[in-house]
Amino acid sequence: MESHGYRITGDNYFFLNYYQLPESQVEKTGQGRGKIYPAFLSKQYEYFHYIEMCEYTRHDVLAVKSRAVGFSEIAASLGVGVYSTRRNAHCVYTAFALPHLEDVLGKAWF
Numbered sequence: 001m002e003s004h005g006y007r008i009t010g011d012n013y014f015f016l017n018y019y020q021l022p023e024s025q026v027e028k029t030g031q032g033r034g035k036i037y038p039a040f041l042s043k044q045y046e047y048f049h050y051i052e053m054c055e056y057t058r059h060d061v062l063a064v065k066s067r068a069v070g071f072s073e074i075a076a077s078l079g080v081g082v083y084s085t086r087r088n089a090h091c092v093y094t095a096f097a098l099p100h101l102e103d104v105l106g107k108a109w110f
Helices: 010-017 042-057 071-085 098-108
Strands: none
Touching: 010 042, 010 071, 042 071, 071 098
């Protein structure tokens, strides 16, 4: 998709329009959290283009990042997007420790 001279990748489009995040703000204590669609962020835009460049040049994607900055949501979305839109595609998740891997997989299969 292209708008105002900027093109977002298919994976970024999938993330913005189909992936749902847990709502971070609640009106009343104990009401639970709903689901919302992610907002457009420029660093995520750059990251999705990096992923696409790696696909075109047949390189692996590597992301070294701190914990709790939202990239596991993107990783979960990428796996769901691949599973949902690309025939015979494979997606592999790895993590330093099993709890971190379970966090990403839980987001992919909510």
